[in-house]
Amino acid sequence: MKVTILGGTGEQGFGLALRLAKNYEVIIGSRRREKAQEAAERIKEILSSKGIPYRNVVGMENREASREGDIVILSIPYQHILSTIGDLKEELKGKVVVSIGVPLASAIGDKPTRVVLPFQGSVAQMVQEYLKDSKVVSAFQNVSAKVLECVEEPVDCDILVCGDDEEAKRIVIEMVESIEGCRGIDCGNLEMSRYVEQITPLLIGLNIRYGVKGSGIRITRLGR
Numbered sequence: 001m002k003v004t005i006l007g008g009t010g011e012q013g014f015g016l017a018l019r020l021a022k023n024y025e026v027i028i029g030s031r032r033r034e035k036a037q038e039a040a041e042r043i044k045e046i047l048s049s050k051g052i053p054y055r056n057v058v059g060m061e062n063r064e065a066s067r068e069g070d071i072v073i074l075s076i077p078y079q080h081i082l083s084t085i086g087d088l089k090e091e092l093k094g095k096v097v098v099s100i101g102v103p104l105a106s107a108i109g110d111k112p113t114r115v116v117l118p119f120q121g122s123v124a125q126m127v128q129e130y131l132k133d134s135k136v137v138s139a140f141q142n143v144s145a146k147v148l149e150c151v152e153e154p155v156d157c158d159i160l161v162c163g164d165d166e167e168a169k170r171i172v173i174e175m176v177e178s179i180e181g182c183r184g185i186d187c188g189n190l191e192m193s194r195y196v197e198q199i200t201p202l203l204i205g206l207n208i209r210y211g212v213k214g215s216g217i218r219i220t221r222l223g224r
C-alpha cells in the first residue's frame with residue numbers, strides 16, 4: 001500500500017514518513033515538487049545512515065501525490081487544511097484520508113495550550129464535511145514530531161483512532177501498529193475526534209511544565 005503525506009516536508013509529516021517508510025511506500029506531497037523531492041532524499045539518507053531498511057520514498061506536488069496514494073495523511077497546519085483539500089476533492093475521492101490536525105489557538109496568535117474549535121467540532125469532522133466522498137479517519141494528534149524523528153527509539157505512545165468507516169479505521173490502525181511502540185486504539189466514530197484533538201494542548205502544557213519535548217499518552221486496562 002502507498003501512503004501519501006501531504007505536507008510531509010514539515011515536522012510531523014517528515015517524522016511520520018521516517019517511521020512509515022519501513023513498511024509502506026511513502027509519497028511526500030508538497031506545494032513544490034522540488035521541496036518534496038528534497039525531503040524524500042533526506043528521509044532515505046537518514047534511514048540508510050542508520051541502517052534501517054525502507055520501501056521506496058518519493059516526492060511529488062500535492063495533486064499528483066494525492067492521486068498516487070492509497071492512504072493520504074493531511075499533515076498541514078490547521079488554518080491551511082481547507083484551502084489545500086478544497087482543490088483536491090477529485091483526487092481524494094474514495095480514499096482513506098487521515099486527519100492528524102489539532103485546532104491549536106496558536107493558529108490565530110493565541111496560546112498553543114488552547115484550542116479554537118472549528119464549527120464542526122473537530123478538525124477531522126471539518127475535513128469529512130469538505131471531503132464527502134472520502135473516508136476520513138482521525139489519528140496521530142497526540143504523538144510529537146520530536147518523538148517521531150528519533151527513529152531508532154520506539155515511540156511509546158498510544159494512538160487514538162476515530163472514524164465512521166470501519167474498514168478505513170482498520171487500515172489506519174494497521175498502519176499505526178506498523179510503527180514500533182505505537183498501539184492503535186479504536187475510539188469509535190469520527191465525532192470522538194473532538195476529545196482526542198483536545199488532549200494535545202494538554203500535552204503541550206505538560207511539555208512546558210516538565211521541561212520535556214514529547215510527552216504522550218497510554219490508555220490502561222483495555223485487555224490488549
Ligand SMILES: NC(=O)c1ccc[n+]([C@@H]2O[C@H](COP(=O)([O-])OP(=O)(O)OC[C@H]3O[C@@H](n4cnc5c(N)ncnc54)[C@H](OP(=O)(O)O)[C@@H]3O)[C@@H](O)[C@H]2O)c1
Pocket residue numbers: 006007008009010011012013029030031032035036074075076077078080083084100101102103140141142143144145146200
Ligand atoms: N508538530 C507536531 O509535533 C504535531 C503533533 C501532532 C499533530 N500535529 C499536526 O500535524 C500537522 C502538521 O504539523 P507540522 O508541525 O508538521 O506543521 P508545519 O511543519 O508548520 O507544516 C507542515 C507543512 O504544511 C505545508 N504548508 C505550510 N503552509 C501552508 C499553506 N499556507 N498552504 C498549504 N500548505 C502549507 C508545508 O508544506 P509545503 O511547503 O511543502 O507545501 C509544511 O511543510 C498539523 O495539522 C498539526 O496540528 C503536529
